Amino acid sequence: MNPGQYSIEFCEFLEMGIISPERMRSVDANAQALGVSAVQLMESAGKGLADYVRGMSPGHVVVICGKGNNGGDGFVAARHLCRDCMVTVLCMSREIRTQEAARNLHVLSHCSVSVIIADTPDALLACRDSISSADVIVDAMLGTGIRGGLREPYVTAVRVVRESGVPVVAADTPTPGLPAKVFCSFHRSKGGDPVVIDIGIPDEAECFMGPGDLLLLPAKAAGSHKGAGGEVLVIGGGPYQGAPYLAGMAAIRAGADLVRVATPNLLPCPDLIVERTGGSVINEEDTDLLAGLAEHADVTVCGCGLGTESHQVILEIAEYMGRAVFDADALRQPLPVADNSIYTPHAGEFFRMTGCRLPDDAAGRARMVRDHGPAGVTLAKGLVDVISDTARVRFSRSGTPHMTVGGTGDVLSGIVGALFCRLPAFEAAALGAYVNGCAGESLADLGDGLAATDLLMQIPPVLSGANSGHNRKAYHNKSDHNEAF
Ligand SMILES: NC(=O)C1=CN([C@@H]2O[C@H](COP(=O)(O)OP(=O)(O)OC[C@H]3O[C@@H](n4cnc5c(N)ncnc54)[C@H](O)[C@@H]3O)[C@@H](O)[C@H]2O)[C@@H](O)CC1
């Protein structure tokens, strides 16, 4: 493998343009999981900021630092700038929230930087002269961690800076109310027309799913009513009786509150609500029952264990589905379409769905899935899973070769179904692929003896972040089970 080639291939899958604070947090965390520490990121951010400010040839710079990592960037910038000009740091809290920022504040006590604690409105008002005497003010008060309306002492700081008329350079994002002359956005634009500073986040932290992507999953709030995790309907079974059980239980383990399984089979499982259909396969007589259930569910997972005889029924009831995950036997022409569809084919099913053969290399597969996949979201399963909504592409390389055992695809569709209750389609599919793979990796000791049912109990710890890829060998070493990349 040619490492240069590898990264060039990624460029086309990077999402350019504005990045949301939530996505930025995920990407930061993925970079850290890949081994780029928070201190390294902060150093690059602060150094880039200082380089920009130095270009303005100031005699005196005032850096106003908040108590989070945005303030940390400001402390780093102050250290780099104090070689060239006079630097005053106004520190807006006695309690610095992160170790990285605290460490960078501590270093300043050894540097020729004057650090003033200005953690109250009065203390800030007392700094008015110092602020007005600056040639440049660096706003390192608040970045992507801002929540709600501005509180004191930030409100006073904004007023004092505005009154000074001194040009402001914002670190990452401007504090609301401050007319920043320039935004120095780290990694990507967060809005406006910024100077973008590269802080060394690897492309892989964005293109590949990682533990940071778990941060996107909204928590089921404490005391939330039954149903906050969503209601999933699984339609499947007939020829393959275990498949809907696996999908249903995976949905439960991935956080769904209620899972109904509509199946012709007897499923003696107290965790699932089983709606037994008549006959030995799902057939035309079940249409009304299934349409009613699909209309009522938050997400329908459809296709596992269905066999080839039920497709017409699936096509008819798809129009009653809001959000749906189509898997296995539902993946055939004509393709069922719900309001909001996720398709989870392996290479053979993708061919059956689209008539297109997926190439072996992941980049080629990604192009194929993006450009020739159906409307909606496709999760193409393979050594490296490819997820696309026909515009964006994400890769997931979690998993082990032992997961080729039967039933792991049913578990995946159940996980995706549960996540789809709480996330948009693209994010649910990508996170589902990642979580399923991590569950398998946590069972590496089982080797060739892995069974799909073993995955079920591994889903909760993966979702809670306890077992989601930090220091996992496969995450760091893509060639482990993916020579094709
Ligand atoms: N996480 C990372 O890996 C990196 C983060 N970086 C910087 O870190 C920033 C994000 O850091 P944080 O997540 O620590 O958050 P921030 O530093 O943006 O601010 C969070 C702090 O501000 C306070 N706060 C939030 N909303 C407020 C409001 N409305 N009024 C008054 N106070 C409020 C909170 O108490 C919290 O402690 C980014 O914008 C970027 O500048 C960079 O250092 C690069 C790496």
Ligand SMILES: [K+]
């Ligand atoms: K800022």
